[in-house]
Amino acid sequence: QGRGSAANSAVCYALGITEVDPARMNMLFERFISKERNEPPDIDVDFEHQRREEVIQYLYRKYGRHRAALAATVICYRPKSALRDIGRALGLDPQQAERLSRNLAWWDDRARLPQRLREAGFDPASPVIQRLLDLAGTLIGFPRHLSQHVGGFVIARDRLSRLAPIENAAMAERSIIQWDKDDLDALGLLKVDVLALGMLSAIRRALDLVGERRAVRFTMSDVPPEDPAVYEMIRRADTMGVFQIESRAQMSMLPRLAPTNFYDLVIEVAIVRPGPIQGGMVHPYLRRRQGLEPATYPSDAVREVLSRTLGVPIFQEQVMQLAVVAAGFTPGEADQLRRSMAAWRRKGGLEHFQERLIRGMSERGYERAFAERIYQQILGFGEYGFPxxxxxxxxxxxxxxxxxxxxxxxxxLAALLNSQPMGFYAPSQLVQDAHRHGVQVLAADVMTSQRDCRLEESAEPVVRLGLRMVQGLSQAGAERIVAARRERRFESVDDLARRAALNRHDLKRLAAAGALASLAGHRREAYWDVAAIEAGRHLLRDAPIPESRPVLAAPTEGENLIADYASLGLTLGRHPLALLRSRLARLRFASAEAIRGMPHGRRTRAAGIVTGRQRPDTASGVVFVTLEDETGYVNVVVWRDLGERQHRELLGSRLMGVEGVLEREGEVVHLVARRLMDHSGLLGKLAPAMASRDFH
Structure with missing residues (x-):
């Protein structure tokens, strides 16, 4: 799907490059193309992330490896990698180096290294450690190695090797240029972005599943527009897995902004961004939307530009239009302003626009305070403003x-699982959320599962986990299982192993995941049957000798839970904290469900598995932590000072306890932490499998 400035073009829409009709939106064509820019229009197209390689190989076939290559990106040393590499060079024990780097957060800078070393049990006064700190501090920011750019593709008229240094990539059938995108821009080489979007894969798979169930072809254009029930779900922030509005920040914004139509979603996508936040646009817009303050406009021309966002400039196009109607810029000059906005943090160059903008507004009767405010909002946008x-x-x-x-x-759910890795949430959280929405999920089983997760018909469709969910099972092995079963059903584990030509590794992976239950029974019985299979050719392979199986006790619920997470990354049984609820209750930890019903200002305690940590650059050092238990989620706010004091608990906890004060604003509930506790020990052998997804 096309996006970005291409959505301003009716031609792109008519050709099917974009899905948004520009006639239904107030688009600015100069954002797409202008004579002052003197270059072709910039058309961004996202492809399904699991099919991106097809597009890359198509470009290589069309233009030849001698004319096309991927751009590079320079990976520079950060504190963790600098400590790890320098530690190795100085002869530190690998476990010591790992302990060193593990105690660092992704946001730590070089000034915090001595403190983090002390916390990890090292003496910063030691000569070796002092040398380590000195060398690591020197190395931070220095280039470490070249990697492939996420999508930048360079295409030349003739041999690319005459223009730039090229090397073979680590991946087969790929070439990369040893320069990054800034080098290529400086040289004026044509770069095409081959971008990937996981949600495109998920939507296409989901619509295919819906079409199969309804026995009709079902596409995006068949989705009914402006469904009130959908917006009601969005206003509740019941959006786990939904594109763009599944993050903590978006979920907190949804009940406040309360979308009721498509254009509200357009604003929602753009407003929870560093640009509007740093430009001070979020709270004024929310106050005006909630009727707490009036929307004011210094002129009818400004009203025409800003009325759809209640007098607050949220989009790049609005800044460009303001420059035209209020300061006398030509549309092309306004586009130059937009391009300077995108680069000023790195290169500067906005100063001459400041004088021109303020002078132009003053000459047209606008107050200087209004002009200064618009300029400050432009600075806030920086490179983060959304068109x-x-x-x-x-x-x-x-x-x-x-x-x-x-x-x-x-x-x-099936589509999201088949499209992993993507999004903010791991498969375990997606399955738990689906359970809470009444979706039945069935285990992976060699007798019924395809490679992908799919729907099985009953009174309501249920999800059957695919063999792709079995960690460590080879793709070829899964495909052979499905192909052999298509000929006839398997009669035993031995029959499965022979007809699907499975090696012992694949068989053990299936047994660990419980995927042999229909043939062998519980996990221990499955392991027994796998152990009895002799690999390779032997005289009696096709004439097996029947043997009696010993009586093996079934695993306990806790043992099955550990095996589920180790082999699938999720469980279809009870949530781990359901097994610990009585112990957590004795420690006075309330459930997520109970916390949702508490009043503002209540002091309480929560405990849950850490599913994610976020530390946005715009949050002044605040870390947002999401805890999950068997009843839902608790959103925790950890202020900078507490995060510094309890650094190890914040970063190291798999099962985190939090004591704090509840903050409630309508439907938005946060627990502001006063103390953090690491209760990971309660998880026992399950703890290593409880890795969180952490984001900037």
Whole structure:
């Protein structure tokens, strides 16, 4: 799907490059192309992330490896990698080096290294450690190695090797240029972005599943627009797995902004961004939307530009239009302003626009305070401002994925699982959320599962986990199982091993995941049957000798839980904290469900598995932690000072206890932490499998 400024173009829409009709939106064509820019229009196209390699190989076939290559990106040393590499060079024990780097957060800078070393049990006064700190501090920011750019593709008219140094990539059938995108821009080489979007894969898979179930072809254009039930779900922030609005920040914003139509989603996508936040645009917009303050406009011309966002400039196009109608810029000059906005943090160059903007507004009767405020908002946008056309393209995917989640939750789950890795949430959280929405999920089974997760018909569609969910099972092995079963059903584990030509590794992976239950029984019986299989050719392979199986006790619920997470990354049984609830209750930890019903200002304690940590650059050092238990989620706010004091608990806890004060604003509930506790020991052998997904 096309996005970005291409959504301003009716031609791109008519050709099917973009999905958003520019006639329905207030688009600015100069954002797409202008004569002052003197270059071709910039058309961004996202491809399904699991099919991106097909597009890359198509480009290589069309233009030849001698004319096309991927751009490089320079990976520079950060504190963790600098300590690890220098530690290795100085002869530190690998376990010591690992302990050193593990105690660092991704946001730590070089000034915090001595403190982190002390916390990890090292003496910063030691000569070896002092040398380590000195060398690591020197190395931070220095280039470490070249990697492949996420999507930048360079295409030349003739041999690319005459223009730039090229090397073979680590991946087969790929070439990369040893320069990054800034080098290529400086040289004026044509770069095409081959971008990938996981949600496109998930939506296509979900619509295919819906179409199969309804026995009709079902596409994005068949999704009914403006469904009130979908918006009601979005306003509740019931959006786990939904494109763009599944993050903590977005979920907190949804009940406040309370979207009721598509354009509200366009604003939602754009407003929870560093640009509007740093430009001071979020709170004024929310106050005006909630009727707490009036929307004011210094002129009718400004009203025409800003009325759709209640007088607050949220989109890049609005800044460009303001420059035209209020300061006398030509549309092309306004686009130059937009390009300077995108680069000023790295290169500067906005100063001459400041004088021109303020002088132009003053000459047209606008107060200097208004002009200064607009300029400060432009600075806040920096390189993070969203074009309205880009937001509209993304908002369409928001609505479609939300519609599927609401009306076809089983297909939504199956599609998300088949499209992993993607998004904020691991498969375990997606399955737990689906359970809470009434979706039945069946275990992976060699007798019924395809390679992908799929729907099975009953009164309501249920999700059957695919063999792809079995960690460590080879793709070829899974495909042979499905192909052999298509000929006839398996009669035993030995029959499965012979006809699907499975090696011992694949058989053990299936046994560990409980995927042999239909043939062998519980996990211990499955392991016994696998152990009895002789690999390779032997005289009696096709004439097995029947042997009696010993009586093996079934695993306990806790043992099955540990095996589930180790082999699948999730469980279809009870949530781990359901087994620990009585112990947590004795420690006075309330459940997520109980916390949701508590009043503002209540002091309480929560405990849950850490599913994610976020530390946005715009949050002044605040870390947002999400805890999960058997009843739902608790959103925890950890202020900078507490995070510094309890650094190890914040970063190291798999099962975190939090004591704090509840903050409630309507439906938005946060627990502001006063103390953190690491109760990971209660998880026992399950703890290593409880890795969180952490984000900047």
């Amino acid at each position: 309205e056309s880009h937001s509209a393209s993304f908002a369409l995917l928001v609505y479609v994925s939300a519609w599927i989640k609401h009306h076809e939750p089983a297909a939504f």
